Amino acid sequence: xxxxxxxxxxxxxxxxxxxxxxxxxxxxxxxxxxxxxxxxxxxxxxxxxxxxxxxxxxxxxxxxxxxxxxxxxxxxxxxxxxxxxxxxxxxxxxxxxxxxxxxxxxxxxxxxxxxxxxxxxxxxxxxxxxxxxxxxxxxxxxxxxxxxxxxxxxxxxxxxxxxxxxxxxxxxxxxxxxxxxxxxxxxxxxxxxxxxxxxxxxxxxxxxxxxxxx
Numbered sequence: 001x002x003x004x005x006x007x008x009x010x011x012x013x014x015x016x017x018x019x020x021x022x023x024x025x026x027x028x029x030x031x032x033x034x035x036x037x038x039x040x041x042x043x044x045x046x047x048x049x050x051x052x053x054x055x056x057x058x059x060x061x062x063x064x065x066x067x068x069x070x071x072x073x074x075x076x077x078x079x080x081x082x083x084x085x086x087x088x089x090x091x092x093x094x095x096x097x098x099x100x101x102x103x104x105x106x107x108x109x110x111x112x113x114x115x116x117x118x119x120x121x122x123x124x125x126x127x128x129x130x131x132x133x134x135x136x137x138x139x140x141x142x143x144x145x146x147x148x149x150x151x152x153x154x155x156x157x158x159x160x161x162x163x164x165x166x167x168x169x170x171x172x173x174x175x176x177x178x179x180x181x182x183x184x185x186x187x188x189x190x191x192x193x194x195x196x197x198x199x200x201x202x203x204x205x206x207x208x209x210x211x212x213x214x
Contacts, residue, residue: 038074
């Protein structure tokens with residue numbers, strides 16, 4: 001998962017809306033302290049080919065990746081979300097998260113904007129983000145896509161539930177732009193178990209175009 005994904009986009013604001021088991025295993029998951037000011041996590045899995053279509057020189061584009069980690073974002077049930085919660089220091093060794101964020105600027109953006117609101121240290125937050133990302137299995141049909149395909153958003157989300165036993169449709173949302181797939185989002189509790197998404201917007205298009213990794 002090699003990317004600078006949407007660096008400029010992220011700096012302007014992240015919120016537009018591979019392998020492993022269905023959802024994150026609670027074992028070893030760092031727990032936010034009691035009273036942490038959010039209700040659940042929103043795991044954003046960005047569809048890299050959509051970004052690479054207009055940014056072919058992006059560092060992640062040479063890897064021909066499909067879904068990549070955009071972020072793990074604290075979210076509230078009322079649809080709001082905390083941001084930029086403290087000046088806590090970033091990871092002790094940013095290089096150990098290069099598999100998630102090879103671009104240090106994006107790593108630090110995700111920490112400052114979202115990680116500082118998790119109640120976790122930077123290292124615990126990014127380790128939790130890695131577990132969440134690796135806990136979602138990407139559907140084979142999307143991972144092996146060979147040509148641009150149009151399909152209803154519900155069909156894409158059904159592929160995710162089929163590939164991830166225990167992950168219900170109510171825990172998923174899909175983001176699109178100009179009727180192109182941009183991301184799939186998964187709602188997780190603080191132990192990384194799937195929960196129903198509360199007031200998370202999902203794409204309203206009847207069909208979306210899905211660009212293949214190139």
